[in-house]
Amino acid sequence: MTDEPLRHEKYTHGHAPAVLRQHALRTAEEAAAFLLPELRPGMRLLDVGCGPGSITRGLAERLAPGQVIGLDLSRETLDAARREATARGLENLRYEEASVYDLPFPDASFDVAYAHQVFQHLRERGAALREMLRVVRPGGLVAVRDVDWGTVAYWPRDPWIDRFVEVHQRTWYQNGGEPQMGRQIRALFNAAGVSDLQITATVWCYATRTETAEWGQSYAERLLTSPMGERAVEYGYASRAELEAMAAAFRAWASHPDALWAFIHVAALGWKANKASSP
Template identity: 45%
Template sequence: MTDQYTHGHHESVLRSHSWRTAQNSCAYLLSSLSPNMHILDVGCGPGTITADLTKFVPFGHVTGIERSAEDVLQKAREDAGAQGINNITYAIGDVLSLNFPDDSFDVVHAHQVLQHVSDPILALREMARVAKPGGIVAVRDTDFSAMTWYPESEGMSLWHTTHRQVARSNGGEPDAGRRLLSWALQAGLKRDQITASASTWCYSTSDEVHWWGSSWSERVLSSSFAASALERGFATQEILDNMSHAWKSWGSQPDAWFALLHGELLCKV
């Protein structure tokens, strides 16, 4: 099966993903970094995490790769240039067939990537292959079934079910967070060299829930998710409109709260 990125690169998706930083998305990794390291950031998207990682390796280098979105990478290059970052490179690349020699990087990192690929075990093998001996493979993925929110609504629950259906029809596994350790062991990584952990994102302030609700309200209608849901019969346009309204309504509630659980692995190669 050829995997397809469920979210796509619509502006609403990139706007949401640009909120991500090294601190809020890979805090579990940061204490393992040292100034001279070379890092590969797989599935870098708009590059905000990638650019942030350069601060932790000022005498090293960070390479960000994205499978096909050259326009997104070009914007990431421009943003890095505007910040005066000169130890960074962006390129097209596929985690299932990394175009780098063995033992190339001190750290190979992927945030919210393995949930979208059809063969996460092969992806982890490739990440381990290009990591230097003694290097680190670091992965973090959300777990959609573990998401929880309040107030509940029929539209939000329907979105949750439909999103998982679409993700699996695209070749991915939306409940990746709980599976990371199992995938790593199947990829041949050693259990005594793996540190498994979890962390959360939680949106609870009025500004946070308004931003999160508005983002998903737009993404439900405009991102690749919508096209896939319609094409494969998981939703009608009326259902998508109802989901979008449910997200917008949720984001306006004074008691709105949303939490996302993430699984995390640090694997020493």
């Protein structure tokens, strides 16, 4: 697909160091737990919107000698992911720069197509899912997991963090994404005609000193150094001074002994219809 608006998609988080550092902490054990029981060595898997590739590497280790391909739009992020894969000697893993709307692979070339925290950033979510289904073989799997920012529960309450949650979502919608993607995943798969479907939800919960420090400091830094904050100012949703106040609130929250942050993540595991076995 080459529609002009798709080329201008705006990735809300951007690829600032504070964002990548946090994404690189993710593991296949957690982020693909809903998929792991279906995986077998030798399967071919595509990880769409793989980012820094920490999840992709875990999947490649499990599926060897099966080929795993990590795909993303960000060249710099992929360069770093490639260096890390080489350092670990993962010969069945490679990375490609491309868009989910136009996957550079023939029909039915993978056993599994997976996307973690990607659909929430896409303008054309139905088109993206159809393209992932295209490259999966009949009987193969499409696995998608996304957050739902409408479920944020945190403590202790701070009016600037409340304001951040509101401004963040408004900015995200204006960018064309869907911060409350989690609750809409079943509808997305239904619309694509995937009837063999398992939906599950899990909670990310930060409630130790290390976890709240990482989360709070990361959002303080992201607000001031990534496109997330810049765009909120550009759209007129917050001033620079208000971003500073939100960042200060996150820093204070990060070290509060009562700090807790939780929100849900919804996962969909869909089997592509096997034409040979359908009536």
